[in-house]
Amino acid sequence: MNSFEKMTVTGIKEYISQKQLQSYPDLIPALKEDPRTAVKKIGESLEKRVAARAKEVDRIVKMKSIEAGYYQSGILRIGGIDEVGRGPLAGPAVTCVIILKPDSSRLYVNDSKKVSKKIRESLCEQLLEDAVDYAIGQVDNDLIDSLNILNATKKAMTDSLNTLSVKPDLLLIDALHIDSEIPQKSIIHGDATSYSIAAASIVAKVYRDNLMQIFHEQYPQYGFDHNMGYGTAEHIDALRKYGPTPIHRSSFIQNLGL
Template sequence: MKPNLNIEQNYAFEVVAGVDEAGRGSLAGPVVAAAVVISQSVIIDDIKDSKVLSKLKRESCYNKIIHNYCYSIGIASVQEIDKYNILEATKMACIRAVKNLVITPTKVIVDGNMNFFDKRFISIVHGDSTCYSIASASIVAKVTRDHMMQILHKEHPVYGWNNNCGYGTKLHIEAIKTYGKTIHHRTSFKPQF
């Protein structure tokens, strides 16, 4: 299914931000959220949920998004994930992404089923596959986090973060068994060995 503008058009007279996150299920690295306010006069054809796009297509869409739309990033650190839990850290990253926008949205549509105290926030299950602005945010969040993990990979190449981005692949789990965890690993996440 291709994301559409139905939800954004329901709020035609409002400033709508789509929000999504990346890295929620990872064993290492932060959780990264992106907020994107689209311009309905500029529609990028290839926008889809980041998980269904190839790396090359994601990067291409990312470059189009950041040059055509208002966007921002919010990050919750590994320490925050371990202190508060992944759900609360994800909410923190989403709220930070919205606060970092240069314009203030009147509606915020978020992928998933998280509850926010702010009444502007509306959660949409599978929003990244049905809603254009959330799909755009999913791309920005994923590419941004992937770039961060590429940098961390240079510090700790044995974990293969250049390929697995901190997720629990066989190579990553074997490296944890052999070398232990780094400061970038989440202590609250217990991989099954």
């Protein structure tokens, strides 16, 4: 057991900053037994961080239980597929299909809307490292206007599947069914309950957000760099002032009286 009696509070903080979270349980007892209140609080803080990590590990195990059952039944390659950008007034809808190695187990994977931008971008890189294969599909605003958003989304999903070099044995999909010979399982709220679908939603979200950053450079007055094309008050005000751009969805903005 470590003894912190001869160390200052600042020294203890610096010492702990160099340690990995996995080593915290070895440090906590001595910190909590220290007579100094500030040191005790450090121990309590580390204890909460350890508990939070354990809770997150359990959540990911539960989230992977759907995939685990299929792996145990003999399925080798599972593809998760999801879409982002169904609701915005501007920009494309984007889909991603991703086949992950069975041992992929990245903490904080979740529905992309529940993950901060910083963590989402970091997870995207990690998940692509874990991918056996992945592909992006997208449909622009004109196709969305022509087909309607549901059919356009399904087309983007089919396009992404057809782009894969490695085909999955099973497709897990968030609350949809698409035209494909690959067996598929539709899961309600799949992006919050299936690890593979959540991973796909994260990769698709990062890809689409990057596209909207590019569109922001072309049309800076609409705030695409932060609203991502969604109908915020600022975005709608800009539409009324400047009119629609070539990337706006006519079928979406017609109800705004523009």
